[in-house]
Amino acid sequence: MSYSIFKVIKEGLTGQRGWKPAWRNPEPKAHYDYIIIGGGGHGMATAYYLARRYGKKNIAVLEKGWIGSGNVGRNTTIVRSNYLLEGNQPFYEFSMKLWENLEQDLNYNVMMSQRGVLNLIHSDAQRDAFRRRGNAMIFSGADAQLLTADQVRQMVPFLNYDNARFPIKGGLLQPRAGTARHDAVLWGYARAADALGVDIIQNCEVQGFRIEGGRCVGVETTRGFIGADVVGSSVAGSSSRLMQKAGLTLPIESHVLQAFVSEALKPVVPCVVSFGGPGHFYLNQSDKGGLVFGGDLDGYNTYAQRGNLPLVENVVECLMAIMPSAGRARLLRMWGGLADMSMDGSPIIDRTEIDGLYFNGGWCYGGFKATPGAGYVFAHLLATGESHEVAAAYRFDRFRTGHVLDEPGTGAQPNLH
Numbered sequence: 001m002s003y004s005i006f007k008v009i010k011e012g013l014t015g016q017r018g019w020k021p022a023w024r025n026p027e028p029k030a031h032y033d034y035i036i037i038g039g040g041g042h043g044m045a046t047a048y049y050l051a052r053r054y055g056k057k058n059i060a061v062l063e064k065g066w067i068g069s070g071n072v073g074r075n076t077t078i079v080r081s082n083y084l085l086e087g088n089q090p091f092y093e094f095s096m097k098l099w100e101n102l103e104q105d106l107n108y109n110v111m112m113s114q115r116g117v118l119n120l121i122h123s124d125a126q127r128d129a130f131r132r133r134g135n136a137m138i139f140s141g142a143d144a145q146l147l148t149a150d151q152v153r154q155m156v157p158f159l160n161y162d163n164a165r166f167p168i169k170g171g172l173l174q175p176r177a178g179t180a181r182h183d184a185v186l187w188g189y190a191r192a193a194d195a196l197g198v199d200i201i202q203n204c205e206v207q208g209f210r211i212e213g214g215r216c217v218g219v220e221t222t223r224g225f226i227g228a229d230v231v232g233s234s235v236a237g238s239s240s241r242l243m244q245k246a247g248l249t250l251p252i253e254s255h256v257l258q259a260f261v262s263e264a265l266k267p268v269v270p271c272v273v274s275f276g277g278p279g280h281f282y283l284n285q286s287d288k289g290g291l292v293f294g295g296d297l298d299g300y301n302t303y304a305q306r307g308n309l310p311l312v313e314n315v316v317e318c319l320m321a322i323m324p325s326a327g328r329a330r331l332l333r334m335w336g337g338l339a340d341m342s343m344d345g346s347p348i349i350d351r352t353e354i355d356g357l358y359f360n361g362g363w364c365y366g367g368f369k370a371t372p373g374a375g376y377v378f379a380h381l382l383a384t385g386e387s388h389e390v391a392a393a394y395r396f397d398r399f400r401t402g403h404v405l406d407e408p409g410t411g412a413q414p415n416l417h
């Protein structure tokens, strides 16, 4: 069923009785050509592009709970391609271009809003660093503008300019960046993948791998053994736990990241505002009016999807430092998600040492913006056995050869990325 304005009007006039479930609920088959583990954004996008771009059939996505119950439905919805390093920026710009056409591609409203991402500048050194980053963005075909303090004030008048602990001296703006409705992205991919014949199997936890003669021939699940020619893992915060079941130790730790939303306010923040340097904080306003914001990881390793109060205090202090008027708003909700933090802060999309078993993970807390791109290039790897050119740096062996992609420059300290 194709969604359109005519369908919405027709259903509005006929009691909304003609809508059909957006995806099926099939029983698992005994064997698939491709199994993707993890019904998050990345897993679902991988299945979609495998079917759509690479013409593959007989594909299943296995999800231990319900699709969208992981980070894809828990993130702060920020989409951008404002990276510095050569191994990263072309990938994120590739993903950005897929975002720009995603709604037409999926025939689904993912509420993509290119409202801009503004990184605030608080010191001369930070301005130099952002100028360098902006140039790297422009070289990769992305957009970037360096703004003066007056231009920032005109754009976001409700920040603290006059009596600020950390005075705002300008900003780096990416106008094409912005936000997308996170769970709608997952639903859009699920609906489109299902329409191409992908089996989405929920309540089906992968508990082990069957490996014969060095080759993965299928997965042991809570719904029995399911055979496969090719298996791809896309389980985000559960990556290290799952791959351990195949005997693999990953250069990844899991940490909890919290996010927050306030009660609905009138429009006060027109773009995404990011406050880095003196603190670490990012803020946007949802279409319903809530201020959506977050900051650093809690800082300890965990598989629990909830955080603790010291980080709440830290994040709220950052909010008060840049926008004191927000202190009068009430907090509506807060939650946590599991971030798969790699040793250099950059992701891994690669084959493993077990034939037929592939891995996508280590997205830290920046993988939502990567959803279309990661799905596309992981599908490319699964379908062709070769890395896609924009993901050529995302290999396991960079940790052995020392060619790490340390975007924030903090070293092998996952909790600092």
Ligand SMILES: Cc1cc2nc3c(=O)[nH]c(=O)nc-3n(C[C@H](O)[C@H](O)[C@H](O)COP(=O)(O)OP(=O)(O)OC[C@H]3O[C@@H](n4cnc5c(N)ncnc54)[C@H](O)[C@@H]3O)c2cc1C
Binding pocket: 037, 038, 039, 040, 041, 042, 043, 062, 063, 064, 065, 066, 067, 068, 069, 070, 071, 072, 073, 074, 075, 076, 077, 078, 079, 204, 205, 206, 207, 234, 235, 236, 237, 238, 242, 257, 258, 259, 294, 335, 336, 337, 338, 339, 363, 364, 365, 366, 367, 368, 369, 370
């Ligand atoms: C609070 C928070 C804020 C964030 N903000 C942003 C942001 O603003 N911008 C941005 O770009 N990124 C952001 N991120 C990061 C982003 O959400 C993740 O990097 C990305 O969603 C991970 O990919 P995914 O969607 O596939 O993960 P998930 O949605 O977590 O999908 C993984 C799935 O695998 C399933 N699974 C796990 N183990 C098994 C198993 N054994 N068998 C079967 N299924 C299994 C899980 O149930 C889950 O559904 C944020 C993350 C958090 C937690």
